[in-house]
Amino acid sequence: MSDNKTDKMRPFAHLVFDLDDTLLDTSRQLLPRASRDACAAMIVAGLEATLEQCGKAWDEHHVSQDRHEIFTHLVEHFGVRGGSDAASVAQRGFHAFYNRKVESTISMFPKMREMLLDLHKNYGIHLVTAGNRATQDEKIRILKISNLFDGIYHIDPSRGEFKRDAFNRIMSKTACPPEQYLSIGNRIDSDIAEAKALGWKTCWVRYGEHSSMLPTSALEEPDFVIDMTNELIEKCHL
Numbered sequence: 001m002s003d004n005k006t007d008k009m010r011p012f013a014h015l016v017f018d019l020d021d022t023l024l025d026t027s028r029q030l031l032p033r034a035s036r037d038a039c040a041a042m043i044v045a046g047l048e049a050t051l052e053q054c055g056k057a058w059d060e061h062h063v064s065q066d067r068h069e070i071f072t073h074l075v076e077h078f079g080v081r082g083g084s085d086a087a088s089v090a091q092r093g094f095h096a097f098y099n100r101k102v103e104s105t106i107s108m109f110p111k112m113r114e115m116l117l118d119l120h121k122n123y124g125i126h127l128v129t130a131g132n133r134a135t136q137d138e139k140i141r142i143l144k145i146s147n148l149f150d151g152i153y154h155i156d157p158s159r160g161e162f163k164r165d166a167f168n169r170i171m172s173k174t175a176c177p178p179e180q181y182l183s184i185g186n187r188i189d190s191d192i193a194e195a196k197a198l199g200w201k202t203c204w205v206r207y208g209e210h211s212s213m214l215p216t217s218a219l220e221e222p223d224f225v226i227d228m229t230n231e232l233i234e235k236c237h238l
């Protein structure tokens with residue numbers, strides 16, 4: 001476990017966590033029902049597939065490292081019934097997937113609360129979460145984690161917002177050199193590349209939906225790689 005450390009011994013000043021598939025087991029706890037609901041909504045809107053075919057293609061999509069948005073991929077893969085508009089079908093899937101009621105039974109990965117409390121003795125701890133604001137707020141409320149962070153930042157990719165916007169806000173608020181920030185998350189495009197572009201250090205949690213997506217540029221190459229967030233302290237020498 002992380003001991004009390006002097007400033008000299010601390011490799012970073014601030015730890016910036018992602019929520020889904022980093023602290024919360026989204027892939028196991030939320031994804032199966034959300035993807036099924038999204039498939040159902042797209043089929044009603046005109047996707048030329050059965051629920052079973054859509055579910056299978058969904059699973060194959062993230063293994064194939066296809067970087068297209070899943071909803072666009074499904075529409076291209078199956079096509080739409082005559083009279084339906086492909087873009088609207090994809091949009092219906094996106095809406096059903098991201099704007100939904102969060103199950104009240106969700107929980108963080110084991111020992112995450114203890115880990116965050118422990119790290120908070122030595123580091124600034126921040127949360128940057130991407131998605132529909134109301135949905136992400138609901139997850140935070142159910143998990144009872146708002147008091148564990150110095151700051152919580154939302155970005156909504158459907159509104160053209162990026163994680164780097166939140167990262168920049170954290171830096172202007174806390175005013176440390178860029179290399180003293182560590183971004184921890186499961187997406188090499190947003191959690192890793194957008195942090196590295198600012199000069200931050202990065203830890204890729206290779207878990208969940210995007211775990212088979214491999215780096216394709218120097219910016220996507222993480223400084224550390226872990227399979228689960230509970231390896232963070234040991235592997236990143238915190």
Ligand SMILES: [Mg+2]
Nearest residue numbers: 018020021186
């Ligand atoms: Mg995530």
